[in-house]
Amino acid sequence: MVSVTAAKKNIQELAAPVPYETVPLSEASGRVLALPVHAPADVPGFHQSAMDGYAFTWQCWQQLPLEVHGRIPAGFAEQEPLSPQYAVRIYTGAALPPGADTVVMQEKTVLHQARLFIQDERLAPGANVRLRGSEVAAGQLALEAGSYLHSGSVGFLANMGVYEVPVHRKVRVTLIITGSELVQPGAPLLYGQVYEANSWSLRAALQHLPVQVQQVLHVPDNLHQTIQAINTAVIQSDVVLITGGVSTGDYDYVAEALHACGTQFLFHKVKQKPGKPLLFARSGQTLLFGLPGNPAAVLTCFYEYVWPAIEQMAGLCNTRLQQVQRRLTARVVKKPGLTCFMKAICNTEEVTPCMAQESYRLSSFHTANCLLVLEEDTTAYSPGDLVKVHLLPDRLPY
Numbered sequence: 001m002v003s004v005t006a007a008k009k010n011i012q013e014l015a016a017p018v019p020y021e022t023v024p025l026s027e028a029s030g031r032v033l034a035l036p037v038h039a040p041a042d043v044p045g046f047h048q049s050a051m052d053g054y055a056f057t058w059q060c061w062q063q064l065p066l067e068v069h070g071r072i073p074a075g076f077a078e079q080e081p082l083s084p085q086y087a088v089r090i091y092t093g094a095a096l097p098p099g100a101d102t103v104v105m106q107e108k109t110v111l112h113q114a115r116l117f118i119q120d121e122r123l124a125p126g127a128n129v130r131l132r133g134s135e136v137a138a139g140q141l142a143l144e145a146g147s148y149l150h151s152g153s154v155g156f157l158a159n160m161g162v163y164e165v166p167v168h169r170k171v172r173v174t175l176i177i178t179g180s181e182l183v184q185p186g187a188p189l190l191y192g193q194v195y196e197a198n199s200w201s202l203r204a205a206l207q208h209l210p211v212q213v214q215q216v217l218h219v220p221d222n223l224h225q226t227i228q229a230i231n232t233a234v235i236q237s238d239v240v241l242i243t244g245g246v247s248t249g250d251y252d253y254v255a256e257a258l259h260a261c262g263t264q265f266l267f268h269k270v271k272q273k274p275g276k277p278l279l280f281a282r283s284g285q286t287l288l289f290g291l292p293g294n295p296a297a298v299l300t301c302f303y304e305y306v307w308p309a310i311e312q313m314a315g316l317c318n319t320r321l322q323q324v325q326r327r328l329t330a331r332v333v334k335k336p337g338l339t340c341f342m343k344a345i346c347n348t349e350e351v352t353p354c355m356a357q358e359s360y361r362l363s364s365f366h367t368a369n370c371l372l373v374l375e376e377d378t379t380a381y382s383p384g385d386l387v388k389v390h391l392l393p394d395r396l397p398y
């Protein structure tokens, strides 16, 4: 049996970023940038008016009355330098004519017989002008490799004229759900059968990652079928998640099947609760996780081990798994020798363990927004103790 720390280290060492591909910008959202993007040109590409108003040269205005001459809508470029005694009508987004350096908003002016009177006490030289290259200068690093591309990133890339981007391909995941007792929600349940929850919770969690779910294979507790499913999954996946059948019962075939498939066993059993029978193996570049079947153990192991592995394989440079410290609100006791992950609710200061901690129960996972981490060798915690908390990355409070 390995410690939680050793298990995590082992996974971290083997989770290599998947290769990258170039995709059109329209497909970049939700992907991870594989190479840095340098600005191909200055943005803005010219000194640009930020307001509808009048552009002029500050220093000339200090000395001369200004006469309005000409107009420059957005999209038009006036090449002629602005003569000292003139201001030009200009609109938001338009290029300043050479020589102009300041824009006054039209609301702050009075125009009388083509003379411009400015009534703006706070106007300063350079006001209302977006300088060329002020957003990003040509050649400057704009987005770092490993950045997650969301709406803001895609907009920024478009703004720079970038129309295709090198992104890691999605991490390909296959789920193998084992258990002869399982029935899909919607179908009638016979006595002794249970509704299958693990494929549902895992798919829901995977939606928050740059993942392509290749297939969900359902297999009964049968060695031959488990071997077949593993062989199918390995060929098409970077990560294989197997639920159930990893313990030591007569109908638990996952370990045996993984051996038969020639996978390399890395660990089986971790000093933790829930999810003690957690199993980790690999076949070439494919990582295989045997997640102990109890539904809350599956999700706990997913967030603690699989989520960070997938983030790393996706090429992300930052993790959304935040570890924080909070004051415990209740007394908690535990056995020594096992790290415990408790479903809990935390706010900015405190953390409270949920009821229903048993690993067959998912109701606590519905209410939890974090996992409270109780250290391997500690046996009791008191209210007020500072404890480690792992925020569940896909639970923004509503």
Ligand SMILES: Nc1nc2c(c(=O)[nH]1)N[C@H]1C(S)=C(S)[C@@H](COP(=O)(O)OP(=O)(O)OC[C@H]3O[C@@H](n4cnc5c(N)ncnc54)[C@H](O)[C@@H]3O)O[C@H]1N2
Residues within 6 Å of the ligand: 177, 178, 179, 181, 182, 194, 195, 196, 197, 198, 199, 243, 244, 245, 246, 247, 248, 249, 252, 274, 275, 276, 277, 291, 292, 293, 294, 295, 297, 359, 360
């Ligand atoms: N003698 C021992 N028995 C057990 C041990 C042990 O160390 N010695 N460990 C227990 C722990 S801890 C866990 S966790 C489970 C894990 O066992 P398996 O991975 O073999 O899981 P199963 O036996 O297949 O299922 C356990 C439990 O979860 C239900 N289940 C399984 N898959 C699903 C699913 N997709 N949706 C809903 N529910 C599911 C299944 O019906 C069982 O009730 O082993 C303990 N036993």
Ligand code: MOO
Residues within 6 Å of the ligand: 272, 273, 274, 275, 276, 277, 292, 294, 297, 359, 360
């Ligand atoms: O630890 Mo198991 O994961 O309790 O049910």
